[in-house]
Amino acid sequence: MSVEASTEQVLRDSFISLAYLGASVAFILALRSLTKPETARRGIQLALWGMLAAIIGTLVNHEIVTYRWIFIGLVIGSIIGWPLGQKVAMTQMPQRIAISHMFGALAASLVGIAEYLTHSASGHGIERPQMAALGFEVLFGSLTVSGSFMAFGKLHEILPGRGITFPGQNAVNLVTFACTVGLLGYLVYDPTASWAFFAMTGLAFLSGFSMVLPIGGADMPVVVSLLNSYAGLAASATGFALGNPVLIVSGALDGASGFLLSVLMSKAMNRSFANVLFGAFGSAPPKGEGSTGAKGEMKEVTLEDAALALRYARNVVVVPGYGLAVAQAQKLVGEIAEVLEGHGNQVRYAIHPVAGRMPGHMNVLLAEANISYEKMVEMEEINEHFEDVDVCLVIGANDVVNPAAKRDPKSPIFGMPVLNVDQARRVFVLKRGKGTGFAGIENDLFVEEKTSLLFGDAKATLQRLATELKGM
């Protein structure tokens, strides 16, 4: 009897291990498929099957005695998850991603807390390596929960987008975080100290809030990517605590992805991590101070003239900025491009890495407007070719086309990689009014000789431009 039972146990455990192994491989292959747009969809199907395999594997775990709450959880989660997948607009992707970091981290933290409670109640105590893993899991988890919630609030504009700062903030944040890490250290020394566990959880939760509080809306791409990485690390730590390799692997993949994206975003904004986290860039607009700012007058161009120039421009490059997405005018850009292409002109889109509010956001917004991804060109690729561009159409972008980043060492954005729009033969800029950009910086490009401005609401201007071009 006991031999039979143990044989069954071995079979069951092997089945679970195989399911987890399959899931791990599926996830890695899924990410690999994402390296090309043609194979990307196959990738997400693979991830789906991997996840289902892992779930089925887990369901046969011998520790499970009742399926009732699992089932209820799965159903409620699906009911909430469905609209979060189906109904969310593409412009809302950044906050959608931020909130899902929150859910992921919350799941990891709760599992960590439950594991800790179970172990302390059992009286056996927790071994130190496991305590370290649980501690990391809950620390990163709760930090990500509150941090992501703050990021969500700022991106969704239920909280003020500008950073909120007060004197001594960095010191307070550092001390809070140091205390959190100190408590983790104490827990590893004495795993039975449940007060330390809960104090650490609470402080980590507070740290998440205070970390994102001073960071402005323009820096959110870095923050969201970084939180992605933390959520991954929390999942990995769960894997260490439970001795579960599929969690370790998936967490490591998430962590690597988030880390890489935040490095890329930081580079694109010419900022270091430390500067994003402690610099509170968006809080005080450095307008005019130190920088010479833009000199000269902005020239306006009539719609007819702009349309005429576009009609006979053989090489057109559109620079879409977040303003375009806010105006919901991507479809109109697509229409204009179609008319121009009908005349045999080439139209491409120059995408700055931080054109949207998260990595790759602008590409998704353009793809939604049925613009082919083959016409979207990355900054590095197109920057050498701006001299051959007849007309460059800048829509709702400001800092990413500011030549001051290249030539004015006093400019706050000096050193940030920008699109070489100033090398194009002619530049049209669509602009709402004569104000400043998101980071509150004057733009030298707008007063250059070759630049003409079309003032007004981007959507209305593009609408009239499209009508004008179709009539030609």
Added chain:
Amino acid sequence: MNLAFAELYVFVLAGFVGYQVITRVPPLLHTPLMSATNMISAISLVGSIVVAGADRGTLSTVLGTVAVVCATINFVGGYIITERMLKMFSGQQQGLAKKDGGK
């Protein structure tokens, strides 16, 4: 202790593989990449399902069930939204092929 080191091996190697693979994802697909990793993060289901079903006390069951809800939101929502985005990228591919065929 040996086991802990084996786990560390897995973590470091998986992180390395992840880094190598993800550096090759073009910026074009960075948003789908993020939502795909979000969906993959739902793997914490394997931990939360056990906690929700192991009947280790009311508090554990509640925490586990809420964790299952959260992870399932990421799984279902993450899959649907990633699929929606990737459809926009691959759908136009077919459109182009058709146009070229027609010429």
